[in-house]
Amino acid sequence: MGHVTYYSQKTLHIEMKGRGSRDITSQIESLVTSSGIDIGMCHVFIQHTSASLMVCENADPDVRVDLETFMSNLIPDGDPMFVHIDEGSDDMPAHIRSVLTQTEVTLPISQSRLELGIWQGVYLWEHRHHAHTRKIVVTIHGQSSK
Amino acid sequence: MGHVTYYSQKTLHIEMKGRGSRDITSQIESLVTSSGIDIGMCHVFIQHTSASLMVCENADPDVRVDLETFMSNLIPDGDPMFVHIDEGSDDMPAHIRSVLTQTEVTLPISQSRLELGIWQGVYLWEHRHHAHTRKIVVTIHGQSSK
């Protein structure tokens, strides 16, 4: 039928200044745009266990303020229940936040674009207080009519 | 080896009457059945951030009653800690429930069927109290021997 199957992979390096979330949709989308894929998948994988990914509402920044408040209340830094404390009072909470959210997300591709809902963005969520450069492996695959 | 790689994509529109979960396994499975795929993946993506997906026990409806109770206790509607409140007292809890569960799930395909466990179903979980029509993008890919 003249279809070609396509796979490609790139690693993004994203600097985070400390705890908080950042929209990385456009950086992912730009990898998708150049692929020429008609139907396919975009897989986003963070190579860390104290930062994570989420698909979240992208209109009102207060949504992510409230998410931060919720997580800080649910998993307080320095909670005396934790025994893994050598790397700081925010380290074990960071691992738990990572486990409760996403290490990887797969997004649909249609016509060389991410097929997201209007109000959806992809966020990197840093859970440590110190600055970190986070590595994200993006793998794209699909079918091109070329 | 006579193998063909196959990609296809469809959008489902599912009406939800308000907060609660609904089994959508058969609607997904019917897309898989017609694919002719021997080995592959079925990716299910919800284009919203106040409704989500989960793979859950499908035998006793009380499991989902208890999940609802648990989530309502964990993230109370109208909690005064939230600042994103313009869209209603259930809106921020809906976003948090979405982040704590799944925006997308990938399911294995074997012999043109979803390779689920006996007690597993795929559920759309509406987190808002009002009725909504939710859009779900299903992307199927794999290898067919035809």
Next chain:
Amino acid sequence: MGHVTYYSQKTLHIEMKGRGSRDITSQIESLVTSSGIDIGMCHVFIQHTSASLMVCENADPDVRVDLETFMSNLIPDGDPMFVHIDEGSDDMPAHIRSVLTQTEVTLPISQSRLELGIWQGVYLWEHRHHAHTRKIVVTIHGQSSK
């Protein structure tokens, strides 16, 4: 370009002695190594709703001790709020832990290896107190230059 698209699928049977988590990275990696894939995906799916998967820090076992403590506090066995209690006081907590963590994870493959971060491992997390044999479907696909 001399590229071949490859799909394969295998089921692992893993014995768990009761609640707790176990590193299954090497068992997954050994399926990837023999694939000959240059760029691709490894999908890991657990066919159960009272055990789950997570990508977690693999250096200090105390991280998983603390995760267990956190989950046991968040979702106490035998909590009187639950109505689904016929299968034991740990059954409904197991379903909730499953919903809050992962039923499936997709991992990137590069050069016939899992492209994980240095401190990442893939864990099967048993949430029931009794011993169970858990089935995990591993589907690998990608592009090989052979």
